[in-house]
Amino acid sequence: MPALDRPLATDRLTLRPANADDAAATWAYRRLDSVNEWLTGTPSEPAAFRAYFTDPARLARTLVVELRHGSQPTIVGDLMLRREDAWAQREVADEARGAQAELGWVLDPAHCGHGYATEAVRELVRHAFEDLAVRRVVANAFLDNDASVRLMERLGMRREVHAVSESLHRSGRWLDSVGYALLADEWRARHGICR
Numbered sequence: 631m632p633a634l635d636r637p638l639a640t641d642r643l644t645l646r647p648a649n650a651d652d653a654a655a656t657w658a659y660r661r662l663d664s665v666n667e668w669l670t671g672t673p674s675e676p677a678a679f680r681a682y683f684t685d686p687a688r689l690a691r692t693l694v695v696e697l698r699h700g701s702q703p704t705i706v707g708d709l710m711l712r713r714e715d716a717w718a719q720r721e722v723a724d725e726a727r728g729a730q731a732e733l734g735w736v737l738d739p740a741h742c743g744h745g746y747a748t749e750a751v752r753e754l755v756r757h758a759f760e761d762l763a764v765r766r767v768v769a770n771a772f773l774d775n776d777a778s779v780r781l782m783e784r785l786g787m788r789r790e791v792h793a794v795s796e797s798l799h800r801s802g803r804w805l806d807s808v809g810y811a812l813l814a815d816e817w818r819a820r821h822g823i824c825r
């Protein structure tokens with residue numbers, strides 16, 4: 631199932647399903663050391679990145695974020711929405727299928743500091759709860775990734791996990807990681823939406 635089957639619009643941005651033609655534009659910022667610093671890893675050659683980006687399963691969970699200005703929109707970042715099963719005991723496992731979504735984000739540093747990531751991820755959270763009817767969204771980051779931690783807290787997500795010295799960074803250091811979550815009921819209550 632693709633994360634998104636049609637474009638979504640916010641005040642300044644369009645979120646749309648990624649396609650193979652977006653590989654070059656996303657590689658242009660993902661290859662930067664300052665961006666790759668907190669990512670699992672970005673292949674350093676364009677052809678290898680294209681193969682990684684266009685893997686069908688990965689493409690299906692990737693959205694690109696376009697800034698609408700002038701006649702031609704500019705790709706300013708990309709998002710991930712990975713639908714997953716919640717943990718459940720065997721007898722009720724069917725009810726937990728696809729019940730939550732993991733979110734991820736990357737913004738071109740040339741476009742940081744304008745609230746675009748906040749605006750895009752807020753819409754992604756809305757989409758997950760309202761359109762996909764998931765009951766919980768989650769996101770993870772290195773604790774030292776200040777910008778991502780601020781983003782999750784700006785969105786009202788709750789820090790539920792602080793794992794100490796848990797993840798090996800390519801610098802060779804074992805770093806703390808944090809896990810954030812938000813429930814659909816909390817989101818509805820915050821937006822005054824009845825079930």
Ligand SMILES: CC(C)(COP(=O)(O)OP(=O)(O)OC[C@H]1O[C@@H](n2cnc3c(N)ncnc32)[C@H](O)[C@@H]1OP(=O)(O)O)[C@@H](O)C(=O)NCCC(=O)NCCS
Pocket residue numbers: 664665666668669734735736737738741742743744745746747748749770771772775777778780781
């Ligand atoms: C994480 C990341 C997306 C955050 O980018 P960002 O530009 O800080 O986030 P936003 O676009 O939402 O902008 C928010 C900043 O703009 C400011 N801002 C300006 N106008 C704003 C507006 N209209 N609305 C909200 N914030 C606004 C905010 O004050 C905030 O600055 P602050 O964090 O210094 O307080 C970006 O740093 C990134 O891509 N990092 C590398 C990849 C990465 O780490 N991915 C996640 C792996 S877990």
